[in-house]
Amino acid sequence: MTTIAHLRESHAEIQEMIGDLQVGLTKENLAIRANAKAMHTLLCDLALKVRAHLGEEDKEMYPQLLKQGNALKHTAWNFISGESELRKGFEAYYKKYLKDCNYQVSDAFLKETHDVLNAVLSRIEREEKVLFPQLEKSGLFAETGAKAAKG
Numbered sequence: 001m002t003t004i005a006h007l008r009e010s011h012a013e014i015q016e017m018i019g020d021l022q023v024g025l026t027k028e029n030l031a032i033r034a035n036a037k038a039m040h041t042l043l044c045d046l047a048l049k050v051r052a053h054l055g056e057e058d059k060e061m062y063p064q065l066l067k068q069g070n071a072l073k074h075t076a077w078n079f080i081s082g083e084s085e086l087r088k089g090f091e092a093y094y095k096k097y098l099k100d101c102n103y104q105v106s107d108a109f110l111k112e113t114h115d116v117l118n119a120v121l122s123r124i125e126r127e128e129k130v131l132f133p134q135l136e137k138s139g140l141f142a143e144t145g146a147k148a149a150k151g
Contacts, residue, residue, distance in 0.1 A: 001060060002056055003142065004132055004136060004142070007053075007056075007057070008128075010052075010053045011124045011128065014050060014053065014120060015121065018046065018117045018120060020042060021039060021042055021113070021117055025114065027105060043097075046120075047094050050090060054083060058083075062076050062079070065135075065140070072134055075134055079127070086123055089116060090119075093116045096112070
């Protein structure tokens with residue numbers, strides 16, 4: 001069973017990757033083919049990490065939350081509905097820019113990349129500020145081995 005600590009660790013890894021991308025995704029930096037390739041690789045790694053994180057939440061966290069009382073169930077539904085939009089946007093971005101290993105840089109690519117990165121960061125911030133405090137208060141996904149073993 002997943003824990004809040006594990007989810008926070010995943011958030012930290014995603015945030016670090018996004019931070020690196022936000023610094024490296026400039027026209028000047030991407031004009032150097034090696035830098036463009038490195039940023040492309042990091043974007044692809046981020047896509048896999050985000051997919052895995054969302055998948056873990058779908059499989060491990062949300063089903064448990066939907067069995068809980070009204071407040072947690074309501075919060076879970078809000079995040080589930082928001083995840084759908086994030087997932088669709090991320091997949092559309094991936095298909096448009098990452099699937100063909102095309103390292104060409106355009107203003108549209110930079111803008112859409114930063115928009116997607118900001119959407120992921122916004123989602124993480126909402127989970128940290130809204131969802132995780134409720135999880136901690138409820139005792140679900142506690143960071144102790146005893147709680148995790150019961151799940």
